[in-house]
Amino acid sequence: NFMLTQPHSVSESPGKTVTISCIRSSGSIASNYVQWYQQRPGSAPTTVIYEDNQRPSGVPDRFSGSIDISSRSASLTISGLKTEDEADYYCQSYDSGNQGVFGGGTKVTVL
Amino acid sequence: EVQLVESGGDLLQPGRSLRLSCTASGFTFGDYPMSWVRQAPGKGLEWVGFIRSKPYGGTTEYAASVKGRFTISRDDSRSIVYVQMNSLKTEDTAFYYCTRVVRDTSMIIDYWGQGTLVTVSS
Numbered sequence: 660n661f662m663l664t665q666p667h668s669v670s671e672s673p674g675k676t677v678t679i680s681c682i683r684s685s686g687s688i689a690s691n692y693v694q695w696y697q698q699r700p701g702s703a704p705t706t707v708i709y710e711d712n713q714r715p716s717g718v719p720d721r722f723s724g725s726i727d728i729s730s731r732s733a734s735l736t737i738s739g740l741k742t743e744d745e746a747d748y749y750c751q752s753y754d755s756g757n758q759g760v761f762g763g764g765t766k767v768t769v770l
Numbered sequence: 771e772v773q774l775v776e777s778g779g780d781l782l783q784p785g786r787s788l789r790l791s792c793t794a795s796g797f798t799f800g801d802y803p804m805s806w807v808r809q810a811p812g813k814g815l816e817w818v819g820f821i822r823s824k825p826y827g828g829t830t831e832y833a834a835s836v837k838g839r840f841t842i843s844r845d846d847s848r849s850i851v852y853v854q855m856n857s858l859k860t861e862d863t864a865f866y867y868c869t870r871v872v873r874d875t876s877m878i879i880d881y882w883g884q885g886t887l888v889t890v891s892s
Contacts, residue, residue, distance in 0.1 A: 694878055696815070703867060703882045704807075704815065715880060749815050753877035757831050759805065759817030 661685045663750050663762035670768035675740050679765045681733040681750030688726050691752050693733040695724055698764075699746040707748075708735060737767070745769045772796040772881045774868045779886030786890075787856045792868030792883055799849035800824060803871040805879065806842060806853050808864035817877070818866070821851065826874040836862075858890045 662684040671677040681693065695708035706715050708724035711733065721741075726733045733752075737744055750762040778790040792804070805820035819832040821842045830842050841854040851868060865885040872878040 692876060692878060696879070696882075698815075703884050705882060706880050709872065709878050709880065747814075751815075751817075751877075751879070757820065757875070757877045758833065759807070759820070759877045761807075761815045761817060764814040 660754055660758065661752075661760060663752060663760055665748075665750060665762040665765045667763075668766040668768065670770055671740055672770045673740050673742060676736060676738045677740060677767060678737075679735045679748055679750075679767070681735070681762050683731045683733075683752070686731075687728060688731045688733055688752075689728050691754065693724070693726060694751045695722075695733075695735045696749045696751065697746045698749065699743075704749065740769050742769050772870065774870065774881060774883035776866060776868050776883045776886035779866065779888050781889040781891065782858065783892055784859055784890055786858055787854070788858065788888060789855070790853045790866055790868075790886060790888070792851045794849045794851070794868075794870070797870070799844075800846035803874045804842075804844065804851040805869045805871050805877065806851075807867045807869055807879070807882075808862075809867070809885075810861075810864045813864075816864070818853065820871060820877060822874045855888070858888075860890050860892075862888060863890045864888060 664682045692710045696704040697707045698704040712724040747764045749764045773795045803822045806818040844851045867885045868883040869879040870881040
């Protein structure tokens with residue numbers, strides 16, 4: 660199976676843009692869709708991006724997702740940072756047998 | 771509105787068994803696969819397993835850490851998904867989240883429950 664590696668933490672000021680990476684250890688990042696989940700302190704996770712770059716209804720367009728095949732990575736970009744965006748973010752994908760794989764999570768701090 | 775409500779979390783000793791339930795509403799339950807994800811206190815998310823919808827055979831997949839000890843099942847008539855957890859270990863201590871999966875062929879979660887806490891301790 661493969662692993663997904665995320666940075667431990669990132670921080671930025673309100674109004675700025677932050678990008679979180681998610682690197683797949685083996686196999687193509689395009690083999691299976693990548694999702695991103697937001698977990699605010701004390702709350703359950705919610706889905707902010709699915710199928711690499713799709714936003715569920717209700718998720719602001721400040722959130723965007725992408726993949727880069729050459730670097731075997733996915734990215735979540737949050738623009739116009741707000742204090743409410745302060746949370747842990749997890750990337751997730753799956754293998755050919757539909758076994759789920761999560762990244763270790765990235766803590767986003769809005770300074 | 772999609773709602774997933776977990777129940778059954780408890781404090782119990784290693785080696786014991788526990789069954790968690792997740793009651794769903796706001797969608798046609800039988801059309802969707804469902805999965806369980808857990809999170810140890812202060813740690814990251816860990817995929818536990820998933821059950822396909824009946825049209826896809828209702829078959830299951832499990833993480834290596836729980837395979838052979840945990841069993842996921844579903845009752846479409848009552849819109850409930852279960853996880854039966856046997857031979858519990860201290861490392862199974864976690865919040866357990868019930869999730870709805872978008873389709874049977876892709877492990878993509880769109881909705882999450884609020885979670886229920888399982889504590890395994892002597």
